[in-house]
Amino acid sequence: MKKFSVVIAGGGSTYTPEIILMLLDxxxxxxLRKIKLYDNDEERQNKLAKACEILIKERAKEIEFLATTDPEEAYTDVDFCLAHIRVGKLPMRELDEKIPLKYGVVGQETxxxxxxxxGMRSIAGVLENIDCMEKYSPNCWMLNYSNPASIVAEATRRLRPNSRIINICDMPIGMEHSIAKIAGVPxxxxxxxRYYGLNHFGWYTSIKDKxxxxxxxxIIEHIKEYGFINGEEGMKTDKKDSWFETNLFTKNIIKTDPTTIPSSYLKYYLFSDYVVDHEDKNYTRANEVMDGREKxxxxxxxxxxKNGHSKGSPLEVGIHAEFIVDLATALAFNTHERMLLIVENNGAIENFPKDAMVEIPCIVGKDGYEPLSVGKIPTFQKGLMEQQIAVEKLVVEAWIEKSxxxxxxxxxxxxxxPSATVAKELLDDLIEANKGYWPELN
Incomplete structure (x- = not known):
């Protein structure tokens, strides 16, 4: 059986070890015959690289390992690039969250x-990685889950329309794990x-068992009472962090259309006043991640x-990483797996723009993906999606035109x-914070 070579772009991410454990599992x-890490921050990547090498040697010593900051070394002889880059890292995420909150506006990373x-920071980084991939391994597939996925997907549609990139997000995977528990299936x-929408902006319209x-x-009846929390048992957890609150809050979002199951991220758009009122403006999710997960x-x-082995280590396989293996396997072995991808609409949603990047079920095989037909969507969802897709298209146009x-x-x-006035004040503040990361606007 053929063995594959993968490069993880954004090798310094704290998610890299669990992705490697998922691959090894x-x-x-x-x-696999080769796993490479690639990052432009050598110091950060080195904090993980030796441990990743030990994890690989313990479980599959025949797999070659390399950590590099050289794009030629990273992208030569690879079949799959798993891309999860974060331009500006967590300090810039902290500013993304805290600057809007100063103006009473939702501060959230996507x-x-x-x-x-x-998005304005991510576009150049993703394009640069696509260009390196195409130069050194033109038959490679890039499985891109760099955020914010919708803006990145629109940028690649506009600027690299023929590249072998598939945009995907782990958020629906997390939601589906919760839904499976609620439904009582394994x-x-x-x-x-069945699901449709934009990234972090969608609705489930059918959940069937096999x-x-x-x-x-x-499931809707359950969510009306508990959100995505698994009943009374789930409510008793001690870990009532921001994710717990987000999952619980879905019971309010579902009231806006009780015939579908909404993405929990819709709280930021539909209940932004609540979100801002309940946010600690001095300690946001970025601080949670820096003080928790990162450390x-x-x-x-x-x-x-230090120990030279991983015995007793708390590192574990990330459930959010499983979709990467599913997608790579479908491409490698033509399995016709059904997956939620971010793809050009092209009529899949009948009453929505053809050139919109939408998140819908697709069948994946060795030649890529084939979107499934969604049909017409209701006025409420259509109106929300049209507003949001216009935002994403304008961001990409602004980046291209430096506008x-x-x-x-x-x-x-x-x-x-809330208003054009607040938007302008926010923009001027964000321009100042993102000097050196954004194109210079005129």
């Missing part, structure tokens, strides 16, 4: 002004779902490096921003 499905700022793999029984009404992962990796005007228009149109 699935060698029977996706056999939604509203924070997502727009992050895993998300035991469900057939016998074809519709479970949606039963935990780096210290676990340092411990592995202050278009970026201001994007902020004005964002459902999270």
């Amino acid at each position: 699935n060698l029977d499905r996706l056999p 939604c509203g002004p924070g997502g727009i700022a992050y 895993s998300r793999k035991h469900m057939d779902i 016998e074809g029984n519709e479970m949606l009404p039963k 935990e992962v780096f210290s676990a990796c340092a411990e592995i490096e 202050y005007q278009k970026l201001w228009q994007a902020l004005i149109l964002s459902k999270t921003v």
